[in-house]
Amino acid sequence: xxxxxxxxxxxxxxxxxxxxxxxxxxxxxxxxxxxxxxxxxxxxxxxxxxxxxxxxxxxxxxxxxxxxxxxxxxxxxxxxxxxxxxxxxxxxxxxxxxxxxxxxxxxxxxxxxxxxxxxxxxxxxxxxxxxxxxxxxxxxxxxxxxxxxxxxxxxxxxxxxxxxxxxxxxxxxxxxxxxxxxxxxxxxxxxxxxxxxxxxxxxxxxxxxxxxxxxxxxxxxxxxxxxxxxxxxxxxxxxxxxxxxxxxxxxxxxxxxxxxxxxxxxxxxxxxxxxxxxxxxxxxxxxxxxxxxxxxxxxxxxxxxxxxxxxxxxxxxxxxxxxxxxxxxxxxxxxxxxxxxxxxxxxxxxxxxxxxxxxxxxxxxxxxxxxxxxxxxxxxxxxxxxxxxxxxxxxxxxxxxxxxxxxxxxxxxxxxxxxxxxxxxxxxxxxx
Amino acid sequence: xxxxxxxxxxxxxxxxxxxxxxxxxxxxxxxxxxxxxxxxxxxxxxxxxxxxxxxxxxxxxxxxxxxxxxxxxxxxxxxxxxxxxxxxxxxxxxxxxxxxxxxxxxxxxxxxxxxxxxxxxxxxxxxxxxxxxxxxxxxxxxxxxxxxxxxxxx
Numbered sequence: 001x002x003x004x005x006x007x008x009x010x011x012x013x014x015x016x017x018x019x020x021x022x023x024x025x026x027x028x029x030x031x032x033x034x035x036x037x038x039x040x041x042x043x044x045x046x047x048x049x050x051x052x053x054x055x056x057x058x059x060x061x062x063x064x065x066x067x068x069x070x071x072x073x074x075x076x077x078x079x080x081x082x083x084x085x086x087x088x089x090x091x092x093x094x095x096x097x098x099x100x101x102x103x104x105x106x107x108x109x110x111x112x113x114x115x116x117x118x119x120x121x122x123x124x125x126x127x128x129x130x131x132x133x134x135x136x137x138x139x140x141x142x143x144x145x146x147x148x149x150x151x152x153x154x155x156x157x158x159x160x161x162x163x164x165x166x167x168x169x170x171x172x173x174x175x176x177x178x179x180x181x182x183x184x185x186x187x188x189x190x191x192x193x194x195x196x197x198x199x200x201x202x203x204x205x206x207x208x209x210x211x212x213x214x215x216x217x218x219x220x221x222x223x224x225x226x227x228x229x230x231x232x233x234x235x236x237x238x239x240x241x242x243x244x245x246x247x248x249x250x251x252x253x254x255x256x257x258x259x260x261x262x263x264x265x266x267x268x269x270x271x272x273x274x275x276x277x278x279x280x281x282x283x284x285x286x287x288x289x290x291x292x293x294x295x296x297x298x299x300x301x302x303x304x305x306x307x308x309x310x311x312x313x314x315x316x317x318x319x320x321x322x323x324x325x326x327x328x329x330x331x332x333x334x335x336x337x338x339x340x341x342x343x344x345x346x347x348x349x350x351x352x353x354x355x356x357x358x359x360x361x362x363x364x365x366x367x368x369x370x371x372x373x374x375x376x377x378x379x380x381x382x383x384x385x386x387x388x389x390x391x392x393x394x395x396x397x398x399x400x401x402x403x404x405x406x407x408x409x410x411x412x413x414x415x416x417x418x419x420x421x422x423x424x425x426x427x428x429x430x431x432x
Numbered sequence: 433x434x435x436x437x438x439x440x441x442x443x444x445x446x447x448x449x450x451x452x453x454x455x456x457x458x459x460x461x462x463x464x465x466x467x468x469x470x471x472x473x474x475x476x477x478x479x480x481x482x483x484x485x486x487x488x489x490x491x492x493x494x495x496x497x498x499x500x501x502x503x504x505x506x507x508x509x510x511x512x513x514x515x516x517x518x519x520x521x522x523x524x525x526x527x528x529x530x531x532x533x534x535x536x537x538x539x540x541x542x543x544x545x546x547x548x549x550x551x552x553x554x555x556x557x558x559x560x561x562x563x564x565x566x567x568x569x570x571x572x573x574x575x576x577x578x579x580x581x582x583x584x585x586x
Contacts, residue, residue, distance in 0.1 A: 012511045
């Protein structure tokens, strides 16, 4: 009896709703059309702020660090100078003139009987008060900075925005056109309606294929920042920052390109490769030459082109191996070479030549001539491991320890150094 | 719409399910295979959307009290007097899980295994819920019939 009742109830329900139709409700149609035609705009607004803020942050970093780099260098120079002029008996010295050089040679002859070691002893051993003189020679070679020739980040960002806008507009217009055609096709004639449905289905299938194609070319834009250091003993930790974009070949293999900015200051390890002036060569040949220090400063744009291979793929995280080549664009590169020499004579205020032992310092600043050596293509080999964590909505956070090996001489001073550090990177997915 | 009405708690909810189903149809039309009936494909989408709707709204899973089975035997003829509105009201008075299982098993013809896969519950629970749903429907129809009879006598 119970089973019979249930069977009858089921049949009743089936029969009741077999041909059931609800009356047309325009409000529901409005809802549906609104939901179908307008959702993409929401997605558009979801990632644009990230893109714009990313580009703005990158530009801000460049604008902030660029002038500060110069100021810092000037400050260091000022501090060095102030240490030198703390002595009250500091006097301005000019470059040794020709006649003074002759006098100096004569004096050296006269003093030939003196102990040679005494001549190179620090000035504090002398009975006379110390005089430390410092002289900065004019830059021997002047160059136009590489900045004017490098591509503007703002311009690159603007082009990217324009291309994304065009893509969105084309997709929306195509979708609106298809649906518009469908609305017109709503007629009672079943055959015509069927033809429309078939045609529409074909179009949507085609669009689906193209969407799949697009989705396979998913692009991600990222910001990275992280500490780095070079293998050079004279350089400590610096901060690098930049933007990177990632193009997927497939689920595991990706192309990683970008640009990062960092400022370096190091002690050249190959002094023979440094640019030298004739004046400095003649100074260093003299017997009064004590020694020299050199320093290489430059700001660099590192443009890596890497391949990322995902070795471990989990739902929320992944582990990557990254390798590729880096090209370097150098901005504001210069070397400072400071020579110290013994001086035995000085000119008093009355103009008389007086014997006074002191140490003179000459600094030679050199820059690349005419923008030469401003770029090294593929000069560093990148090796890195990256751990990526999916936060939400296509936002990824990565930690990438890396090491860059030199493949040849770099900078206009022809130095070789490797760079190591950790990048903290945030990627934002573009597109659907 | 009739499918969504049977699975939903109200007409508004049914409209939302239908709208969502149409969205899915438009988006996935490329995946539709021509050798299959469009009606069957669309029906499946509607049912899946109804289940998704149920899943979205279920925040807590709790066992329901086991009711004592009534042994009162119903008269099958009372079913004939039910209107569409009565049936919808009866179905909507069922707890959501029971309503879905009843619809899927009895009306759509899914197996217990398929239902348990869809809802993420064991097949034994599915059978229990179905039995309870039937029992509740029987009780409610009997009660409805009794009210009508009393009204007719007065």
